Amino acid sequence: MKNLKLKAARAALDMSQQELADKVNVSRQTINAIEKGDYNPTINLCIAICKTLNKTLDELFWDIS
Template sequence: MKNRIKVLRAEQNITQAQLANRVEVSRQTINAIEKGKFDPSLPLAFKIARLFNLKIEDIFQDEE
């Protein structure tokens, strides 16, 4: 599962740590998701999408 979080952060000038705080997970979790190490839970995906005012599908792309 790919995602555009890194780009969205860059657009908004937000660090991994700041994003982590705002969606209430650890910085390592954001890092791992960005690097594709694992997928966020559905509730976390919702939080991230809401933060960027985007649909989940606009941030995460299923790849199979």
């Protein structure tokens, strides 16, 4: 399932996939795979992404539906 919340949070900060990837020390393809729902990141990576985007884990990774 696509992670549109992550994509929206990144776009809100005017950040490209590459910029986010550089900040959390992964490849751009990994960020792309997370956004497309092809890869489930570890909790460590989730936390790093949340800190970079100033969001909580619930806001980005908790699926309400």
